[in-house]
Amino acid sequence: MTATTTMPPINPVADGVLPSGIGEVIAYGAGRTGLIPLWVGEGDRPTPDFIGEAAARALRDGHTFYTDMLGIPALRQEIAAYVGRLYGGSPEPDRFFVTVGGMQAFQIALAIAAQPGDEIVIPTPIWPNFFGAIAAHGAKSVTVPIGFDPASGWSLDVERLAAAVTPRTRALVINSPANPTGWTASRDDLRALLTIARRHDLWIIADEIYGRFSFDPAHADLGRAPSFRDVWEPDDHGRVLFVQTFSKNWAMTGWRLGWLEGPPALGRIVAGLVLYGTSGIATFLQHAAVTALREGEPLVRAQIAQAREGRRILCEGLGRLPGVALPPPAGAFYAFPQVATEPDARRLALRLVDEANVGVAPGTAFGPGGEGFLRLCFARSAADLQEAVHRLAPVLASPGARP
Secondary structure, eight states: OOOOOOOOOOOOHTTTOOOOOHHHHHHHHHTTTTTTOOOSOOOOOOHHHHHHHEEEEEEETOSSSSSOTTOOOHHHHHHHHHHHHHHOOOOOGGGEEEEEEHHHHHHHHHHHHTTTEEEEEEEEEEHHHHHHHHHHHTEEEEEEEEEEOOOOOOEOOOOHHHHHTTTTEEEEEEEEOOTOOOOOOOOHHHHHHHHHHHHHHEEEEOOOHHHHOOOGGGGGGTSOOOGGGOOOGGGGGGGEEEEETTTTTTTGGGOOOEEEEEOGHHHHHHHHHHTTOOOOOOOHHHHHHHHHHHOOOHHHHHHHHHHHHHHHHHHHHHTTTTTTTOOOSSSSSEOOOEETTOOOOOHHHHHHHHHOEEEEGGGGGGTTTOTTTEEEESSSSSHHHHHHHHHHHHTTTSSOOOO
């Protein structure tokens, strides 16, 4: 007789948090010899030694005790200095709260902005973790698909987004440059979004993580993508919660370090949420993050240059294929081609593991508007991407066999 396990009732909110559609393809392709993994949002560059050595040095110096819930003062000051260099001005260190990656920063922003049952308006396609975090919070994602033109790319209909706001709406989630589409908000877009937020007294949760990865000549004067900081008015400084991470710019995905920026008055709330969640970030890791910010600008520039070349390789190699629409993305480091030869993106992603030995993410994982698309990360070596194009081209150009 096989014993059965009984459990008390499970919280339906927790039970309703679904796994990512990206994870299914990763599990399917895991362990394949020679597979080129373009399915997740990270490059192939390990964290450089100067950052790792800073962590080791902090360990040797005894930075192993409990930490301030908002982050060590040296790191908060260094983040403020970095943001000031990038966007201008002299932001107060008290605006910055250190978190376990960008994901905890988003969860805290969500906890500040919304209660269970509230609505969060979110343009799609978008990174699926946002949907999961909103569902885990007991709130509801209200999706607004952005428009796609095979020639010009992606654009947001601000009026359509405004129409999605209801009395239950508490926040807008704006990811620009966007994962997976590369859509990048213009200054006019950002002004219009702030106007909507003011009109309805909403929070804006701004994910500008890919802001340094900007390829649109229209933004060359900035050296980065436009930000809410470029267009906000003084009253907006208390309305926008910025989510950030060390993962992309500084090749630190596995370190799980990020920050949330918001009004200093939120420090008491953030400290409590951190205390009862993770109780802070390992102190020696925070010292390494200080070094990343102080000494890491050459690394960031190298990352951007590699992504720019990767963008060229994928867009030229795949965009010319019959049945593939791939206008060059304005920002971030993903190609998001529409493939007419196989509209079932999930099925195609699994096929590409078998037939091309390349791992990609299905567009359906990114919500409404992602049907028929694939996401490929181009923050990788030119050699890997050239080989990936060589393998992918014959499969994408032909419907092929169906599994």
